[in-house]
Amino acid sequence: MPLPAALLARLKRRGILQEGEEEEVIAESYDDDSKTTSTIRKQASNAAGAPGCPNKWNPFHSCVEFCYDYWREGTPENRLPVEYNRRRLRMLKKYPLPNGWKEVYDPGVARHYYWSTETDEVSWLSPVHPKAIIG
Ligand SMILES: [Zn+2]
Known part of the structure; x- marks a missing residue:
């Protein structure tokens, strides 16, 4: 077009x-x-x-x-690479989000992040991932 x-x-x-x-x-x-x-x-x-x-x-x-x-x-979230989604889902399966954490998609950086609805903390990885940096 x-x-x-x-x-x-x-x-x-x-x-x-x-x-x-x-x-x-x-x-x-x-x-x-x-x-x-x-x-x-x-x-x-x-x-x-x-x-x-x-x-x-x-x-x-x-x-x-x-x-x-x-x-x-x-x-748009539906245009993310298949490989990215595969890795993200594998990460979430291994390190499931604790209660109160939500996955949020950011269309600007084309990545998901994780957000605690209780403490307002955020992390690019599941917060229980050993490499997670929670800010
Ligand atoms: Zn700007």
Whole structure:
């Protein structure tokens, strides 16, 4: 599916789209771009920033309009590599989540993390995994 010509021109004009990046932009363009969507999304999202921004957890980065426009929703969960899911499920089978912990998908970094609903702690691995860093 080619990018709509008007959108393409607009992205090029704004310097967002560089040569050879069309593929990636297409992949991010699920919904039609409209300021309304972006505004609603921004209001709905929490302090973590733009849902799809890979830098949103970086404490030195605060998401700006560009993050919402460019990254949009990030990587949909159903497009994660099979191998990633296989390893994740194997890890969870070996180190099941303790009570009160939930798996959360982050479309910005295309990874799941684990969150304690009780203590608000988070971890990239199951919290009972020997290499888990709980923060
Ligand atoms: Zn950002």
